[in-house]
Amino acid sequence: xxETATVDALxxxxxxxxxYPGVVANDNVSFEIKPGEVHALLGENGAGKSTLxxxxxxxxxxxxxxxxxxxxxxxxxxxxxxxxxGVAMVFQHFSLFDALNVAENISLGMDNxxxxxxxxxxxREVSQAYGLPLDPDRVVGDLxxxxxxxxxxxxxxxxxxxxxxxxxxxxxxxxxxVEILFHTLRKLTAEGTAILYISHKLExxxxxxxxxxxxRHGQVVDTCDPREESARDLAEMMVGSTLHVxxxxxxxxxxxxxVVDKLDLKSATEFGTDLKQVxxxxxxxxxxxxxxxxxxxxxxxxxxxxxxxLAPGAITLKGEDVGHLGPNARRERGLLxxxxxRLGHSAAPDMSLTENALLTGAVRENLTQRGFxxxxxxxxxxxxxxxxxxxxTPGPDNAARSLxxxxxxxxxxxxxxxxxxxxxxxxxxxxxxxxxxxxxxxQALLDLAHHGAALIVISQDLDELMEVADRFTALNEGxxxxxxxxxxxxxxxxxxxMGGMAEDAV
Amino acid sequence: MNLDxxxxxxxIASLMVAATPILLAAIGEAxxxxxxxxNLGVEGMMITxxxxxxxIGVNSGSPVLGFxxxxxxxxxxxxxxxxxxxxxxxxxxxxxxxxxxxxxGLSSLIGKPYxxxxxxxxxxxxxxxxxDIPVLGPILFNHDPMVYVSLGLVxxxxxxxxxxxxxxxxxxxxxxxxxxxxxGYKVIRVRLMAIAFGxxxxxxxxxxxxxxxxxxxxxxxxxxxxxxxxxxVVFASWRPWRVLLGAYLFGGITxxxxxxxxxGVAIPVEYLSMSPYIITILVLVVISxxxxxxxxxxxxxxxxxxx
Numbered sequence: 001x002x003e004t005a006t007v008d009a010l011x012x013x014x015x016x017x018x019x020y021p022g023v024v025a026n027d028n029v030s031f032e033i034k035p036g037e038v039h040a041l042l043g044e045n046g047a048g049k050s051t052l053x054x055x056x057x058x059x060x061x062x063x064x065x066x067x068x069x070x071x072x073x074x075x076x077x078x079x080x081x082x083x084x085x086g087v088a089m090v091f092q093h094f095s096l097f098d099a100l101n102v103a104e105n106i107s108l109g110m111d112n113x114x115x116x117x118x119x120x121x122x123x124r125e126v127s128q129a130y131g132l133p134l135d136p137d138r139v140v141g142d143l144x145x146x147x148x149x150x151x152x153x154x155x156x157x158x159x160x161x162x163x164x165x166x167x168x169x170x171x172x173x174x175x176x177x178v179e180i181l182f183h184t185l186r187k188l189t190a191e192g193t194a195i196l197y198i199s200h201k202l203e204x205x206x207x208x209x210x211x212x213x214x215x216r217h218g219q220v221v222d223t224c225d226p227r228e229e230s231a232r233d234l235a236e237m238m239v240g241s242t243l244h245v246x247x248x249x250x251x252x253x254x255x256x257x258x259v260v261d262k263l264d265l266k267s268a269t270e271f272g273t274d275l276k277q278v279x280x281x282x283x284x285x286x287x288x289x290x291x292x293x294x295x296x297x298x299x300x301x302x303x304x305x306x307x308x309x310l311a312p313g314a315i316t317l318k319g320e321d322v323g324h325l326g327p328n329a330r331r332e333r334g335l336l337x338x339x340x341x342r343l344g345h346s347a348a349p350d351m352s353l354t355e356n357a358l359l360t361g362a363v364r365e366n367l368t369q370r371g372f373x374x375x376x377x378x379x380x381x382x383x384x385x386x387x388x389x390x391x392x393t394p395g396p397d398n399a400a401r402s403l404x405x406x407x408x409x410x411x412x413x414x415x416x417x418x419x420x421x422x423x424x425x426x427x428x429x430x431x432x433x434x435x436x437x438x439x440x441x442x443q444a445l446l447d448l449a450h451h452g453a454a455l456i457v458i459s460q461d462l463d464e465l466m467e468v469a470d471r472f473t474a475l476n477e478g479x480x481x482x483x484x485x486x487x488x489x490x491x492x493x494x495x496x497x498m499g500g501m502a503e504d505a506v
Numbered sequence: 507m508n509l510d511x512x513x514x515x516x517x518i519a520s521l522m523v524a525a526t527p528i529l530l531a532a533i534g535e536a537x538x539x540x541x542x543x544x545n546l547g548v549e550g551m552m553i554t555x556x557x558x559x560x561x562i563g564v565n566s567g568s569p570v571l572g573f574x575x576x577x578x579x580x581x582x583x584x585x586x587x588x589x590x591x592x593x594x595x596x597x598x599x600x601x602x603x604x605x606x607x608x609x610x611g612l613s614s615l616i617g618k619p620y621x622x623x624x625x626x627x628x629x630x631x632x633x634x635x636x637x638d639i640p641v642l643g644p645i646l647f648n649h650d651p652m653v654y655v656s657l658g659l660v661x662x663x664x665x666x667x668x669x670x671x672x673x674x675x676x677x678x679x680x681x682x683x684x685x686x687x688x689x690g691y692k693v694i695r696v697r698l699m700a701i702a703f704g705x706x707x708x709x710x711x712x713x714x715x716x717x718x719x720x721x722x723x724x725x726x727x728x729x730x731x732x733x734x735x736x737x738x739v740v741f742a743s744w745r746p747w748r749v750l751l752g753a754y755l756f757g758g759i760t761x762x763x764x765x766x767x768x769x770g771v772a773i774p775v776e777y778l779s780m781s782p783y784i785i786t787i788l789v790l791v792v793i794s795x796x797x798x799x800x801x802x803x804x805x806x807x808x809x810x811x812x813x
Contacts (some may be wrong), residue, residue, distance in 0.1 A: 059688065079690035082673035097678050098803060109689055113671070253600050 008298070009164055010035045010194045011056070011074070011087075012435055018051050023223045025051035026218045031067070035165065038185065038195045040205045040226055043215035043237050044434035046404060048197050056196070057089045058082035058158050061237070070162070086162035090152045098141035100398075102151055105140050109155040127154050130184045134209040145294050146177040153184070155172050164188065165196045170204060174293050175462070180210055200435070202231035203463070204351035216240055235435050253470070254284030257454045258335070258423045263314040265304050273297040275304065276478045280421065282454040287445070288483060289469025290458045292498050298477040299340065302427045304476055306330070306337035317423065324383065336420030338412050340431060340458075345411045349401040353393065355416055356400050357382040364419040389414030390440065406437035412439050417448050424448060427458040442468050462494055474498045508590070512765045518645045518758075522653055523719060525757025527552070527711040527728070528705070529656045532742070532749045533663055534707025539669065540744055542680035543699035544806035545603025547587050548604025549732025550609020551580040551705050554710035557613040558724045561626045571653065572625070573710055575614050580709020583609060588701040592694050595808050610726065621721045627721045628652060652714050664746035676700060680802035683686045693809050694744035708732065712756045730783075737786050740791060743800045755789075756782055 009032035011146060026048045033039045033197055043049050044408040054060040056067065058076030067074040069085055078084035079089075096105050103120050107113040114122065120136040127134040133291045140151060156164055166185075170178045185195055185208065197314055206226045214222040214237045229237075258281070265275040274299050282288050285458040292298060303309040307327035315323040317335050324331075339345040347356045358378045362368050367378045382396035389410045395401055398483040400408055409430065409466060417423055429445065430438035445468055449455050458475075461466050466486060474497040481497045531548050538545050555576035561698045563572030587605050590596045628650040636647040667673035679686045687693050715731065717722055734756055742748035763778040771778070 070685045095679040
C-alpha cells in the first residue's frame with residue numbers, strides 16, 4: 001500500500017495468526033483502524049473475534065504477523081503495555097470486583113493511580129463530562145448492569161485511550177442506556193479516539209459504525225460500510241449463507257393454562273431482586289415475552305415458575321394450584337423450564353449429554369423404572385434431541401461442557417421442547433448464541449406454540465422478543481408491567497416499560 | 507470449689523499468651539484466604555514450625571533463631587502446597603489436608619531425638635514504667651516479645667489491606683481472579699507470596715507453642731490449634747481485628763476452663779476441656795445463619811490462565 005495509507009491509520013494489523021491445539025483461532029487477519037472511527041468487528045461465535053482483540057490488548061501473543069500503532073511497531077507483552085500505548089478495553093463479561101468499591105475497581109485498572117481522594121474527584125469529573133454519573137464510594141456488587149459498565153468505561157476514559165475496544169457493550173443495557181452510551185461514544189470519536197466495536201446486534205452496528213470487518217472461521221472474509229447494508233445482508237456475510245428467518249403463523253390463543261397471581265418472592269441470593277406482586281396469565285398457543293435488564297427479577301421469576309422456589313397458592317396450572325410443588329411434580333403436570341445459565345443450571349457441565357437428558361426428562365419420558373435408570377431409552381432420547389435440533393457433537397457420551405454455547409443451548413431447549421410441555425418457560429434462550437443457531441431455536445419455540453403450548457420467553461434481546469412474542473411485558477425491580485400486544489409497539493414504549501414507567505392501563 | 511482462686515488480672519494476661527499461637531496462624535491464613543486460596547494445612551505447618559523452632563532453639567541456644575527457622579520451615583512447607591495448587595492445579599482442600607498429614611509425620615520424625623529436652627525460652631519484657639501501671643501493667647506490658655509481634659502483625663495486615671495498593675491487588679486477586687488476570691495482575695505470584703506469608707505465620711505460631719507456652723517438644727503438641735485458626739478466620743469474616751478478637755476469645759475460654767478445673771468446679775473435666783471447641787462451633791453456626799459473611803469471591807477456586 002502507499003505510504004500515506006499507513007500513516008493515516010491508527011492501528012494496522014498485518015497477517016495475524018493464532019492457533020490453539022486443534023483449532024486456528026485467527027489466520028492471516030489484516031485490517032486497519034483510523035483515528036476517530038467506529039470500526040465494527042463482526043462474526044459468529046467462534047469466528048475469532050475475542051482472540052483477535054485479546055492480541056491487540058496484550059492478553060494473547062500472536063504466532064505470526066505484526067501490528068503497527070501510530071506508525072510504531074506494536075507488540076504488547078501484557079495488558080499494562082497495551083494500556084501504556086493507549087489501548088483500552090471494556091470487557092464482555094465485566095472484569096469487576098463485586099466486593100470492592102467503584103474507586104478501588106477503577107484504581108486497579110490504572111497503572112499509576114493517583115491518591116484515592118484525587119481519583120474520586122477525577123471519577124466524578126469525567127463521569128459528569130461524559131454524561132455517565134457514578135458515585136466512587138459505592139460498592140460495585142450493588143450496582144445495576146448499566147452502572148457497572150459505566151465503571152469499566154470510566155476506567156478506560158481516565159487513561160485517555162487512543163483506541164477503545166468494546167466487546168458486546170450493549171447486551172445488558174436498556175434502550176435508553178444504549179442511547180446514553182452511543183452519545184458518549186460519539187463524543188469520544190469527535191475527540192479523535194478510535195473505537196473497535198464488537199456486537200451481535202446488527203441494527204446497533206448500522207447506527208453507530210462507519211466501517212466493518214467481518215470474520216469467519218478466523219479469517220477476514222469481507223469488509224463493508226454497515227450504514228449502506230441491511231442487517232440481513234450483514235448477518236449473511238457473517239454466516240456465509242442465506243439466513244433462515246423464523247416464521248410464525250398466527251393462531252387464536254386457547255384457554256388460559258398458567259396463572260401467576262400476587263406472587264411475592266424473596267430472592268435467595270444476596271444481590272438478587274425480590275419479586276413483588278407479580279401477576280401474569282398465558283394462554284395455550286401464545287408466546288408471552290418478558291423483557292427487562294438483567295437482575296430485575298428474571299432469575300427469581302424463573303425459579304418461582306420452575307419450582308426451585310416455592311410459592312404456595314400463587315401459581316395455577318390448568319386450574320390446579322402447583323405453587324407448593326417442586327420441579328419434578330410440576331414437570332409431571334406439564335410445566336417445563338430452561339434457565340439462563342447453561343453450564344451449571346440447565347445442564348451439569350461434567351456429565352454426558354445422555355445423563356443431562358435424563359436429569360429433566362426422567363419424569364415425562366419415563367426414563368426410570370423402580371429407581372433404576374433405563375439407559376437405552378435415555379440414550380435414544382438424547383440422540384433424538386441431537387438429531388432433531390442439529391446439535392453438533394460427536395455423540396451423546398460427550399460432556400455438556402465440551403459443547404459450544406450455541407450447541408449446548410440447542411440441546412437444552414430441545415430437551416424441553418421434545419418433552420411436549422403444556423407450558424414452557426425459557427430465560428435468555430439465545431444468549432451468546434450465533435445468528436443461525438438463534439434462528440433455529442426461535443423457530444423451535446414458535447413451532448411449539450403453534451402446536452398449542454403456552455410459552456413464556458424471558459430475554460434481554462428486544463429484537464428477539466419482537467420476533468417471537470405475541471404479548472410483551474417487562475420486569476423492573478421485581479415488578480411486572482401489564483402485558484401489551486407486541487404488534488405496533490415502539491422502542492420508546494418498550495424502554496419505558498423496562499424503566500418501570502409504563503402506564504399500567506394499556 | 508473456690509472461685510476466689512481465679513485472679514482476673516492473671517487470667518487476662520495468660521489468655522494473651524494462650525491465644526498467641528492461634529492468632530499468629532490465623533492472621534497468616536486470613537491473608538492466604540483473602541488472596542483466594544484455602545490452605546487447610548495450617549496444622550501441619552504449625553507443628554513443623556514447632557519442631558524446627560525447638561530443634562534450632564536447642565542446638566543454637568537462641569530462641570530467636572528458633573523462631574526465624576520456624577518461620578522459614580513453615581514458609582517452605584507452604585511453598586510445596588503453593589506449587590501443587592497453583593502450578594499443578596491440584597484440589598486445594600485435598601492438598602491442604604495432605605499437607606497437614608505430611609507435617610504431622612515429618613515433625614514426629616524430626617522431633618524424635620528432642621523428646622524430653624529443655625530449651626532456652628524467650629524472656630519476658632518487663633517494659634519499664636508501663637509494666638508498673640496497676641492492673642493494666644501486668645496484663646499488657648509484661649509479656650514476651652512474640653505477643654507484641656503477633657499484635658503488630660495484625661495491625662500491619664489491617665493497614666496493608668486497607669490502605670496500600672499491594673493490599674488492594676491482594677483483595678482483587680482473591681475476589682475475582684479472572685478479572686485480576688484480565689487487568690494484567692500476576693495472580694499466581696500474588697498467591698504464592700500470600701501462601702508463603704501464611705506458612706511463615708503458622709510456623710511462628712507453632713514455635714510459640716514449643717518454645718514459650720510449653721516449652722518442650724511433645725509429638726502432636728499443637729493439638730488442633732491449626733484447625734481452630736482456620737475456624738477463627740471464618741468467624742472473623744476475614745477481617746484482621748476480628749481475627750484478634752476471635753483468637754483472644756478462644757484463648758480466654760481455654761484459660762478460663764483451666765482455671766475452673768483448678769478451682770474444682772463441679773463440672774466434669776471432659777466438658778470443660780471441650781468447651782472452647784464447642785463454643786467455637788456455636789459461634790460459627792450463629793455467624794453462618796446470618797448469611798452474609800464476606801468470603802473472598804474466588805476462595806478455593808482453581809485458577810488457570812487459559813481464557
